[in-house]
Amino acid sequence: MFNISSNKIQESIPFSGSKSLVMTLPLKENQQRVRLLTGILISAFIMLFLPWTQNIRSKGFVTALRPDQRPQTIHSIIAGRIENWYVAEGDYVAKGDTILRISEVKDEYFDSLLLPRTQMQVDAKASSARSYGDKVSALNDQISALRRNNILRIQQTENRLRMAELKVQSDSIELVQAKVNFDIGKYQLERAENLFDEGLRSLTDFETRKLKFQEVQAKLISSENKLLSSKNELISARIDLDAIDNDFKDKLAKAESEMYTAMSSQFDAEASTTKLENQYSNYERRTGYRHILAPQDGYIAKAIQVGIGETIKEGDPIVNIVPANAALAVEMYVQPVDLPLVKVGNKVRFIFDGWPAIVFSGWPQISNGTFGGVVIAIDQFAGPNNQYRVLVMEDPDEFAWPDLLRIGSGADGIALFNDVPVWYEIWRQLNGFPADYYTQEQKDQAASSKK
Template sequence: MLNISRTKIKESIPFSGAKSLVMTLPVKEAQKRVRILTAVVLVFFLILFLPWTQNVRSKGYVTALRPDQRPQTIHSIIAGRIEKWYVSEGAYVAKGDTILQISEIKDEYFDSLLLPRTQQQVDSKALSAQSYGGKVDALKNQIEALKRNNILKIQQANNKLKMAELKVESDSIKFQQAQVNYEIGAQQLERWEALYKEGLRSLTDLESRRLKFQDVQTKVIAAENDYLSSQNALISAQIELETIDNEFKDKLAKAESDMYSAMSSQFDAEATVSKLENQYSNYEARTGFRYILAPQNGYLARAIQVGIGETIKEGDAILNIVPADASLAVEMYVQPVDLPLIKVGNKVRFIFDGWPAIVFSGWPQISNGTFGGVVVAMDQFAGSNNQYRVLVIEDPEEEPWPEMLRMGSGADGIALLNDVPVWYEIWRQLNGFPADYYTQEQKDQLAKEKK
């Protein structure tokens, strides 16, 4: 109804009984605005004193905590040609399962009897080394026999030498005795001749004395001859002793030379055996490399080399595998200016790609759809993007991460720092100050130390 007339109906008709009509009557708008403004100011003032959780936001992606549980590429150790595939992409394989088979493409490994023939060479060389070892043992025994024989011969020669020395001494005494008898006989012969001249002895007695004297002369010559012979025998015994020693040294040197030559041949044969055994082991291991096996339980993600008959080189990537059982973690990157604010044990909230969330970064308690994490490791140097890598695992005190979460998924991380009033955070943001580095407990401790 338009209020055109100057006559006011509400002044003549009471409306106190009509509640719905009273509610339509205008009131003083100024009072209403004041009340609303007052309420807004009071709410804003109260909000300024609410706790606000400082945080550092960073992008990252889901990975595995342990390096051996992260996606890996399987390479070919040897060059070959693909012969057969046993699995398909996306299939689950257990550790040790055969993925594909390759064949040799190098001519030195074409022989189908390569291992038996190499083993035959190893056995032959081993027998050769044993033969040389037997020869060395025989020569050692020969050397020992020569030494024992030499000892006996030297003892025999020494005995002979001693006998010759005693013979020389005995002949020398006999020779001296013969000389004494000769001198006595000559004196007696002179006295007999003097007596004969004086007529005191007969001619027969004189001639008998002369015959005896001749026997004495004969004995002197025989004794001297025996003495010289015994001296020659002594010299021969000394020469024989020296000859025995020289012959022993010659025979010993020859036997030792033969022994060392046999030992050298034995060592060469043993070295050849070791080399052939190493070669056999390499051939045997290479035979196993013709089958590409799964290094751990996982899923085949993508085949890089495909088809049958395709040639691959040493170290070429063949396919990718994702471990089945892995401890998930988030690999997030922070700016150098924010690195001092993060330490091991800090709490982090995550928004994973594919899981909707309502986030209040300053009030993580009322956020919905986020998942908790704990910092476990930080890099000590910046990467190629001039940022530091931080590893975060699932917080055991929070709700577990989604079961369908896979490695490589994106994650928006919110690293939670100190709890401060809202007015302090607004003041810090307006002045461009960094977030607080120290925790509240550390601040309280510093304050106590100052007091």
């Protein structure tokens, strides 16, 4: 059958008359088929030992790498009525360009001179606060003058008190002297009277002596009266000293009360001024919110509020904007069973919607039409779909992503892992095992550490 021997039976024995023997002879076409099948089997066996790159596939979509470069919705900070549109959908706007203008719908902001009048109120309150401040300064000066005047008046009264004390002392001495003179005069009068009775003195001398005694007696009474007057002056000086202190305390308390009242009014005026300034700043800032501006360079995607005269509330969405020149990335989602295999820095191949590709997932080197990426972030919790979000950016070592790629485009991601033989991958797939978590290098290190 296989023509192993050189002795041909059909040459020695004719088979032409034996149909059954003729049917057992191999045809030339059958021999070719056997050789082909044998070659295929040998090739398939050899291919079982070829390297295969393990991978997982996941669907995703194109997004922006930075949060501030992703599509956003512009909201109205204040309530208003749409007056003018300055852009259309698809227009390019630069940062700060006016998108639309709205007018006020609240009656407290209808006044066209609201800002100047509020500024006048601020100036008036500020002037009032300054006036109260000047009054406080004047009362402080008045209190200082009262203190200085009180010191001088106390010194003056203390001098008067000292003078009264000295006068009392002087009058006391004078009274003592008057008493001594009175005793002497009384003794001289008695002696003159005895001499007059004995006839040794004349009546004229006796009367002269008696007259002098009356003068001494009058001087004694005058001295006593003078001493009492001095004592009264001393008491008056002491009373005046206490009165000066009481009068000073009363005037000081009154001045301080007026000063504290003025300070309270000043603080109240300053608080009102601050409140009005805050209100003026709010009015001024609110005036700027009547023009809806583009927060960054980009394209107007969709107008949520349309028409002229439509009323919008605070916080209502107005228009969507897509930032220009955004660094692109891909959001892809992986199953929890595959999450331990994905690490920051893993390579990923992408097939973008609209770009044809020939893909051999196990042999990425011979795939065409795919684009490279690098994992840069992995969520720490599962999303609503019970999958983990993985953010992949453009691989700087690969060809750049297409220029016409837009945010929101679909992407089919192929995360690449370890290289294993084809037979191992077939066995893993048939048994439903996950891809290898450890690389061969890590396995060798673990084995050496156990030894």
